[in-house]
Amino acid sequence: MRRSAAVIDAPHRLLCRLDEYFHLSVVACPNDLSVVLAGAGATGNNDLGEVLLLRPDPEAEEPDQIAVLAKQSTAVDAVFSPDGAQVTVGYADVGGGGDSPGTYGLDGVLRHRFAVGGVPEEEDDDRDGDLDFDDLDFDRLARSGDGRWLASGSPVAKAVNVADSVTGRVLLTVPDASGPVALDHTGRRLAYARPDGRVSVREVTPGAALSTWETGLPAVHALAFSPDGGGLVAAGGDRPTACLFTADGERTDVKVADPALTIDATLPWAALYTRACWTSRGPVVFTADDYLAVLFDATNGHVLGTGSDQIVASFTPDGRVFIASGPDGIRAWSFDSLA
Numbered sequence: 001m002r003r004s005a006a007v008i009d010a011p012h013r014l015l016c017r018l019d020e021y022f023h024l025s026v027v028a029c030p031n032d033l034s035v036v037l038a039g040a041g042a043t044g045n046n047d048l049g050e051v052l053l054l055r056p057d058p059e060a061e062e063p064d065q066i067a068v069l070a071k072q073s074t075a076v077d078a079v080f081s082p083d084g085a086q087v088t089v090g091y092a093d094v095g096g097g098g099d100s101p102g103t104y105g106l107d108g109v110l111r112h113r114f115a116v117g118g119v120p121e122e123e124d125d126d127r128d129g130d131l132d133f134d135d136l137d138f139d140r141l142a143r144s145g146d147g148r149w150l151a152s153g154s155p156v157a158k159a160v161n162v163a164d165s166v167t168g169r170v171l172l173t174v175p176d177a178s179g180p181v182a183l184d185h186t187g188r189r190l191a192y193a194r195p196d197g198r199v200s201v202r203e204v205t206p207g208a209a210l211s212t213w214e215t216g217l218p219a220v221h222a223l224a225f226s227p228d229g230g231g232l233v234a235a236g237g238d239r240p241t242a243c244l245f246t247a248d249g250e251r252t253d254v255k256v257a258d259p260a261l262t263i264d265a266t267l268p269w270a271a272l273y274t275r276a277c278w279t280s281r282g283p284v285v286f287t288a289d290d291y292l293a294v295l296f297d298a299t300n301g302h303v304l305g306t307g308s309d310q311i312v313a314s315f316t317p318d319g320r321v322f323i324a325s326g327p328d329g330i331r332a333w334s335f336d337s338l339a
Contacts, residue, residue, distance in 0.1 A: 010305075010333060010337065010338060011333075011337060012326075012331045012332060012333045013033075013058075013331065013332045013333075014058040014326075014328060014329055014330075014331055015029070015033065015036050015056040015058065015323070015329065015330045015331065015332055016036055016038075016054050016055075016056050016057055016058065016060070016063050016064070016329050016330050017058070017060065017061060017062070017063065017328060017329035018038065018063060018329050018330065019062070019063075022038070022040050023040055023041045023049075024038060024039070024040065024041070024312045024325050024330075025039045025040060025041030025049060025074050025075055025076055025092075025312065026038070026039035026051075026075040026076055026077060026078050026089070026312060026314075027039075027078075027312050027313065027314055027323055027324070027325065027330055028078035028079065028080060028087065028314045028323070029080065029314075029316055029321070029323050029332065030080040030081075030083075030084030030087075030316065030317065031080075031082070031084060031316050031317055031318045031320070031321075032084060033056060033316070033321065033332055034056070034084065035053055035054070035055065035056075035066065035080075035084065035087075035106060036053070036054040036055075036056055036063075036323075036330055037051065037052070037053055037054075037069075037078050037080075037087055037089070038051075038052050038054055038063070038330065039051045039052070039074065039075030039076075039078070039089070040052075040074075041074045042074045047072075048072040048073060048074055049072070049073055049074040049075070050068060050070060050071045050072070050073070051068070051069040051070040051073060051075045051089055052065055052066075052067070052068055052069065053065070053066040053067045053068075053069060053087075053104075053106065053108060054066060058329075066106065066108070067104075067106070067107060067108025068108060069087075069089060069102075069104050069108055069110075070089070070091075070099065070102070073091050073099050074091060074092045075089045075090065075091055075092075076090060076091065076092045076138050076139070076272050076273075077089070077090035077138075077139060077140055077141045078090065078141070078314070079141045079142065079143045079150075079317065080316075080317055081143065081147050081165065081317070082143075082145070082146070082147045082317055082318075083147070084106075085105065085106060086103055086104065086105055086106075086111065086165075087103070087104055087106075088101055088102065088103045088104075088141055088143065088150055088165070089101065089102055089103075089104065090138065090139030090140060090141045090152060091138065091139055092137070092138040092139075092272070093137040093138065093156075099113070100113045100114065100115050100139070101113060101114060101139045101141060101150070101152045103150070103165065103168065111168075112167060112168030113168060114150070114152065114161060114163040114168040114169075114170055115161065115170070137154055137155065137156035137157065138154070138155070138179070138272060139152050139153070139154060140152065140153045140154075140179040140180050140181055141181070142181045142182045142183045142223075143165065143183065143317070144183040144184065144185065144186065144187030145183075145184070145185030145186070145187075145227065145317075146185060146186060146187055147165060148164070148165055148187045149162055149163065149164065149165060149171070149183055149187040149204060150162070150163050150164075150165045151163075151181040151182070151183050151190055151192075152181065153177050153178070153179045153180060153181040153192055153193070154177075154179060155178050155179040155195075155271070158175060158176060158177055158178070158195065159173055159174065159175050159177055160172075160173070160174045160177040160181055160190070160192045161173050161174075162183070162190055162204050171204060171205065172190070172202075172204055172205070172207045174190070174192060174200075174202060174207070176194055176195065177192045177193065177194060177195075178192075178193045178194055178195045178219065178220070179193060179271065180192065180193040180220055180221060180222050180223045180234075181193075181223060182223035182224050182225050182232070182276075183204070183225070184225040184229040185225070185227055185228070185229060186229065187204055188203060188204055188205075188229075189201055189202065189203060189204065189210070189225070189229065190202050190203075190204050191223050191225065191232055192223070193219070193220035193221075193223060193234070194212075194220075195219075197214075197215050197216070197217045197218055197219055197220060197236075198212055198213060198214055198215060198220075199212070199213050199215055199220060199223065199232070199234050199243075199245070200212045200213075201213075201232070211249055213245055213249050213251065214251075215234050215236070215243045215251070216243070216253065217234070217236040217237050217241060217243065218236070218237070218265070218266075219236050219265065219271070220234045220235070220236045221235055221236045221265065221270055221271055221274035221287065222234070222235040222236070222274040222275050222276035222285065222287075223235075223276060224276040224277050224278050224283065225278065226278045226283070227278055227319075229247075230246065230247045231244060231245065231246060231247070231278070231283070232244075232245040233245075233276050233278065233283040233285070233298050234276070235274055235275075235276045235285040235287060235298070236265055236270075236274065236287075237255075237265055238262050238263060238264060238265045239255050239256060239259065239261075239262050240255070240256040240261065240262075240263065240285060240287045240294050240296060241253055241254065241255045241256075242254045242255075242276070242283060242285050242296075242298035242301075244283065244298065244299075254298050254299065254300065254301050255301055256294055256296045256301050256303060257296070257300070257301035257302055257303055258303055261292065261294050261303065261306065262292075263287060263288065263289040263291075263292050263294070264289045264290075265287075265289070267289045267290055269288060269289050269290050269310060270287060270288065270289050273286075273287075273288050273311075273312060273313070274286065274287040274288070275287075275313060275314060275315060276298070277315035277319045278319055279315065279319035279320065279322075279335045280318075280319055280320045280335045280336055281297070281335045281336075281338065282297065282298070282299045283297075283298035283299060284296070284297060284298055284304070284315075284322075284335070285298050286313045286322070286324075288307075288310065288311050288313075290310055291308060292306065292307075292308060293306060293307040293308065293310075293311040293313070293324075294306055295313075295322065304338060307324070311324055311325050312324065312325045313325070319335070320334060320335055320336065321333065321334055321335065322335065
């Protein structure tokens, strides 16, 4: 893992240390921070990465491994169930044969997989395993607040699936999607980004289209519903921007307050690792490229923290804790302490 600068200059908890050669590709924790999911990305030399469950122990020099979820796989997204008993992992296809999203127990046993969408054979046959972003497919994930449904979107398959979180049975497939997805707390509504930068909202059952809204962004990299389902945040842009939508589609654009903080939103890192969450302090956006990372309040653009050098981050399911890579390992910050 690259030794990144701290994201937030505030009291934090060190969850675990990682070897300097562990190139972090995804990190996630349940609400109680009792487990750390850490994925190592592809490094070449026939190493396509691995996905581990670790026991938090800031005193240990080496991570305390609970289980290996996957080998020779690069994970780029992960969401824990509300009770922390299961985690669903989304993968990048870095060699033409990536795994479809999988749900695992804390014992490391795979419970089920569900497909994101079919890639036409002529497209699949053209893949040569190079990390060309035009050919790089990856899974972006979301889980409903009640834990019942999972959603996954793929920019290459250009489709979104919603599945039963217990069985993996697909309930709904939607075309014309670009990856980022969100489910409201009850699982009744699905939001997904479209390739042209718009955002669409549908009912999960029976799948009826409800709304399509303009964001003004070239591409949307992250989505999140408010806990009551009355608001939606969409994030993207070179000058990091949060588009806040009301239930009737009224839009307010909030740009990061410091105009000097800009990223290259066309880089793969931005598409893979931008995250949005309706936290205990309201909507918050994390975005990053190869050189800069920014965490900001999506209600007013206030900068909560910055960092550098490909930081990987996520939020706990309840939105109370921010988790990110740091110079000494994986760290956690409570949003309550930042209020």
